[in-house]
Amino acid sequence: MLLRLPTSVSEAQECMAEGAVPIGGATLVWATWQRDGFPEQAMSLRELPEANVIGREALGAAVVLNRIDDHLPETLRRAASSVGTGAVRRTATVGGNLVGSTLRCLLPAALVLDAHATVLERDSVYETDLAEVLAKRHLLLSLHWREPIASAYYKEAGEAGGAPPLVVATAVHTDDGGRNRLRVAVRDGYEVLSDSTACDADADAEQVLHALRRTAVGGLHAAAWEVVRRQVTELLARPAVR
Ligand SMILES: Cc1cc2nc3c(=O)[nH]c(=O)nc-3n(C[C@H](O)[C@H](O)[C@H](O)COP(=O)(O)OP(=O)(O)OC[C@H]3O[C@@H](n4cnc5c(N)ncnc54)[C@H](O)[C@@H]3O)c2cc1C
Known part of the structure; x- marks a missing residue:
């Protein structure tokens, strides 16, 4: 297998056109390749600057999980630190x-940040949403978002190989009109659902939770809703949000 390390977007596009399979840290693909055979060419984005950005409002797809530190929103940092073992986090990438x-433990965090994705195609680079x-x-290539006022993330304890543990992520953003908006994303089993509601600084947590009950998140079973309720109450009580 030839491992290609493009250093520019156009070189990465050439690799794609020539059939190179994208890899991050190969923590998942390696075992499959050992079993089923290796591709002729693979491509890592670790030398591509656009895939290595890391900051308050951007994160590259080639960034390894243990580099997601205090400079990034709390929800992403906690999500990354909850993935696998230290050895996995030293190798596995955002992409x-x-x-x-x-499992995609980063997904609920990215959803509450309302992150947009920059993706690479053979003949273009464009912005799209995570669902696409x-x-x-x-x-x-990378994720981009607007820095939230505050955010949080909780992952239930789970057993290796067991059912995916419940994840709840939340964030409060100020919109262009100066109003606050609460976003909530929940991974329940393998399903991830997310929604949002207004949360003005003078609204109390009960009012916000009442409004959230009328969104998709409000349909969760009682145990999951209780985790949402606790996290939203704690988040809205933070001085940054009040
Ligand atoms: C012991 C162990 C525990 C784990 N626990 C968790 C956990 O708790 N939560 C969790 O979420 N995950 C968990 N994982 C999964 C872990 O997150 C993945 O192994 C890892 O994220 C895959 O990253 P990688 O960079 O090694 O991907 P690779 O193995 O290199 O690639 C995996 C797939 O992603 C594709 N890919 C890679 N980069 C890109 C990109 N930029 N754009 C598009 N496609 C791309 C590849 O083509 C391939 O199909 C665990 C894994 C292990 C081994």
Whole structure:
């Protein structure tokens, strides 16, 4: 197998056109390839600057999970630190987790940040939403969002190989009109649902939860709703949000 390491977008497009399979840290694909055979060519984006951005409002697809630190919103940082073991987090990438894994622990965090994706096609680079990236398994270059006022993430304890543990992610953003909006995303089993509601600074948590009950998130079973209720109440009580 030839591993290609493009250093520019046009080189990456050439690799795609020549059939190179994208990889991140190969934590998932390696075992499959050992079993089924290796592709002729693979392409890692680790030398491509556009896939290595890391900041308050951007994250490259080639960034390994243990580089997601305090500079990024809390919800993403906690999501990344909840994935697998230290060894997995030192190797696995954002792109591999969001597009290539089944658990996708980063996905609820990316959804509450209302993140947009920059994707690479053979003849273009464009922005799209996460739903399209996942449905079409696009080659992800990076994620971009507007920094939230506050955010949170909780993952239930789970057993290796067991059912996916419940994940609840939340974030509050100020919109262009100066109003606050609460976004909530929940992974329940393998399903991820998300929704949002207004949450003005003078609204109390009970009012916001009441409004949230009327969204898709309100249909969750009682145990999951209780986790949402607790997290939203804690988030809205933070000084940054009040
Ligand atoms: C022991 C263990 C525990 C784990 N626990 C968790 C967990 O708790 N939560 C969780 O979410 N995950 C968990 N995982 C999965 C882990 O997140 C993935 O292994 C990892 O994210 C895949 O990343 P990778 O960079 O190694 O991907 P690779 O193995 O390199 O690739 C996986 C797939 O993603 C595709 N891909 C890679 N990069 C891109 C890109 N930029 N754009 C589009 N497609 C791309 C590849 O083509 C391939 O199909 C665990 C894995 C292991 C081994």
